[in-house]
Every structure is written in C-alpha cells, then in structure tokens.
Amino acid sequence: MFSTRxxxxxxxxxxxxxxxxxxxxxxxTPTGIGLVLDPGDAHALPLPxxxxxxxxxxxxxxxxx
Numbered sequence: 001m002f003s004t005r006x007x008x009x010x011x012x013x014x015x016x017x018x019x020x021x022x023x024x025x026x027x028x029t030p031t032g033i034g035l036v037l038d039p040g041d042a043h044a045l046p047l048p049x050x051x052x053x054x055x056x057x058x059x060x061x062x063x064x065x
Contacts, residue, residue, distance in 0.1 A: 001025070001035045011040045026056040031063040 002008040008017055020028075025035075034049040056063045 001037055003038050007038050007041060011038075023059055023061060026052060026059065026061045026063060029063065031056075031065055 002011065002017075005017060005019075008015070029052075031053050032049045034052055035047050037045040037047060053063060
C-alpha cells in the first residue's frame with residue numbers, strides 16, 4: 001500500500017490506482033492480514049496484522065476472520 005500516488009509512481013511508474021481511507025482498508029481486509037506502507041521506499045513501514053487488529057478495535061471496525 002502506498003501513502004501517496006507520487007510514492008506509487010516512484011515505485012512502479014505511472015499507473016492507475018484506487019484510493020481509500022485507512023479505516024476502509026481495515027473493514028475490507030480480514031484479521032491476520034498486515035501491510036507494508038510504501039514498500040521499497042527508504043521509510044517503508046511494516047504494519048503487522050496484530051497492530052491493524054488493535055487499530056480496528058479502537059476505531060470500532062469489525063475485521064472478518
């Protein structure tokens with residue numbers, strides 16, 4: 001997942017993309033799935049599934065199993 005279209009383009013070149021708020025990502029992905037924010041970038045940030053599960057719970061978002 002990329003934080004901006006510019007970071008996506010820097011990693012993969014110009015391409016089509018969809019965007020969504022982070023809370024929607026949490027709602028659409030099941031528990032146990034993490035992500036890497038801005039992969040391949042110097043500041044890439046791995047977000048393990050347990051952290052996303054905690055964030056979802058704090059926001060009142062139900063992640064399906």
